[in-house]
Amino acid sequence: MNVSVPAVMITSPASGQGKSMVTAALARLHRNAGRKVRVFKHGPDYLDPMVLEVASGHPVYQLHPWMTGEDECRWRLAEAAQDADLILIEGAMGLFDGAPSSADLAKLMGIPALPVIDASGMAQTFGALVLGFASFDPELSVYDVIANKIGSPRHAEMLSERLPEEIRLLGAIPRNDAMNIPERHLGLIQPAELDNLDQKLDDAAQVLKEAGLDALPKPVEIAALEPATRPEALLAGVxxxxxxxxxxxxxxxxxxxxxxxxxxxxxxxxxxxxxxxxxxxxxxxxxxxxxxxxxxxxxxxxxxxxxxxxxxxxxxxxxxxxxxxxxxxxxxxxxxxxxxxxxxxxxxxxxxxxxxxxxxxxxxxxxxxxxxxxxxxxxxxxxxxxxxxxxxxxxxxxxxxxxxxxxxxxxxxxxxxxxxxxxxxxxxxxxxxxxxxxxxxxx
Structure with a gap:
């Protein structure tokens, strides 16, 4: 029996747009609202999942059609859907980058993409980017978009003026120090090295709430699957x-x-x-x-x-x-x-x-x-x-x-x-x- 649960692939035009922190803040926002949030990461990454686990309070697993296999992607999502109130998948790089790309994974899972776009330094051109996301691959669903690092309410209005009619500006996130986590040469600083991560996540969640991002995305149908076959006890007692x-x-x-x-x-x-x-x-x-x-x-x-x-x-x-x-x-x-x-x-x-x-x-x-x-x-x-x-x-x-x-x-x-x-x-x-x-x- 299929399960209906709100689920989205959070993605961006490229790395560095802020999707990792937006994903973490969304997870914490809905967790603080009493919902069970399950988060996944597309592709090979160790550091983002560490932060996402702290944000959501639940284990974070990789989904990658080539590395983990398509079947594992499906049953992990199906397993999470059994009792989750919200499923978030953080994409990798840009939406259509890589093979398989975040778009490929979203299509495989039957969930929409939710682009997070760094809107600093642009206005109506924002709409052109969104149109490209929505039309580049007809098999990919894009219903909403998030503007990140806006400068003012008027900036948000300009961004929404030229959006395609079928795309909604889900929220516009202002520049805020709460939306930043320090990085080093391989990615984010590890949570164990940050003294105030929980407080920063709560602060980031509040920023998103004030930006109108506390509504759940549209539910999608997740096919129910049998649990994965238990492996042989090849390391018994080792x-x-x-x-x-x-x-x-x-x-x-x-x-x-x-x-x-x-x-x-x-x-x-x-x-x-x-x-x-x-x-x-x-x-x-x-x-x-x-x-x-x-x-x-x-x-x-x-x-x-x-x-x-x-x-x-x-x-x-x-x-x-x-x-x-x-x-x-x-x-x-x-x-x-x-x-x-x-x-x-x-x-x-x-x-x-x-x-x-x-x-x-x-x-x-x-x-x-x-x-x-x-x-x-x-x-x-x-x-x-x-x-x-x-x-x-x-x-x-x-x-x-x-x-x-x-x-x-x-x-x-x-x-x-x-x-x-x-x-x-x-x-x-x-x-x-x-x-x-x-x-x-x-x-």
Whole structure:
């Protein structure tokens, strides 16, 4: 039986228009009104979902037809619709950017797009942009639009004067400090590093309420689907230590959900604060900001010794992006200061002035195709030869994958549910056979 629930894809003409904060403020506004708000993020992103979870009070999952798969997109939305009063999906980049784009996801889910447009510096041209959104793809529904960063009530009137007749100006948000969250080189500042995030979200929600954005969007029909099939217990009884602190925090909820569903025991620890690993059979060093904490990591020699002993014992380790950087002998931060880190991989990871990797990637082994993405501003100089390379979904480019003594390390971030058997093999320390490698490469 289908369920009717208000739902929209919040999008923009481009990045930097304010859609992340508008999504978070809308979630908090309706949460404060007593509604259950479920929020999703289109595509690979760790930082926005952290803020959206604080705003909504509920877990935030990724939806991406290629990375997570169309079926997973459908059943996650169907599951949320069972008891949600409102569903918000934050888009990525511009509405029609990428493959699949936010527009593609909106069409797949059967929900309308709600553009948020930075209207500072424009007037009637706003209407031309909205007309383009509404007419560019006839299969995409656009009923409403939000003007962001307006200068005055008269500014809002000018914006609405040339709107297409069938499009409503849902609200016009004035410039306000409450609508800003500090950013750094990879995105928003992490919520754990912000002392006043809850108050800022409440203030932002009030700004939206005063802008007339407290009304619910139109309900849409969400098809009811059977829950996803429970995965095999491929990690039954396997204890996995997971680094989680200010330096290592880029973890998809769907990834830990899968590990638990496959029977793993998860034990979190802090490489910054703890002196040794918890008892574990495998170790996961996810991405994050080790470059901001190089001095603290270097100072915690007891933890580095514990991780090296774990590696020398031949126990499985997965190191992703920031985890890879910390596994090098040295880490050079943004100021060029060099720190001694875990020392599992010979060489130095060094920050760069520009992005060194960006895009959707996949990694194939005999156990399956693991899909995910890469997004980093550092590079690794090492004498190790890659055991394999990722394949970029669109265009040229790849990421090296190192695999020695049960350590699998790369700048590639994997979305675990895309290849459960592959992920289980990594954490069980099984040999990985890649198309461009031999058994010797993975010994």
């Amino acid at each position: 204890r996995i230590a997971i680094a989680r602190d200010a330096a290592f925090s880029f973890i998809y909820r769907a990834n830990t959900d899968l590990l638990l569903a496959m029977g793993a025991e998860l034990h979190y620890f802090s490489p910054l604060e703890d002196s040794e690993l918890p008892p574990a059979d495998a170790l996961w060093l996810p991405g994050g900001y080790p470059e901001l904490h190089g001095a603290a990591l270097a100072k915690n020699t007891a933890m580095a010794d514990s991780i090296r002993a774990f590696h020398h014992a031949g126990k499985p380790i997965l190191a992703e992006c920031g985890g890879l950087m910390a596994c090098a002998e040295e880490l050079s931060d943004k100021e060029g200061v060099v720190h001694s880190v875990f020392g599992l991989i010979p060489g130095r990871a060094a920050m760069a002035k520009r992005l060194q990797g960006l895009g959707m990637h996949s990694l194939t082994a005999e156990q399956g195709e693991l899909r995910g993405h890469t997004y980093h501003r550092s590079s690794l100089d090492t004498t190790w030869e890659p055991a394999a390379h990722t394949r970029k979904q669109v265009g040229n480019g790849c990421e090296a994958v190192f695999s020695q003594n049960a350590l699998v390390a790369s700048y590639f971030h994997g979305y675990f549910p895309s290849a459960p058997k592959f992920v289980a093999a990594i954490f069980r320390g099984e040999p990985l056979m890649f198309p461009d490698s031999s058994e010797k490469d993975n010994a």
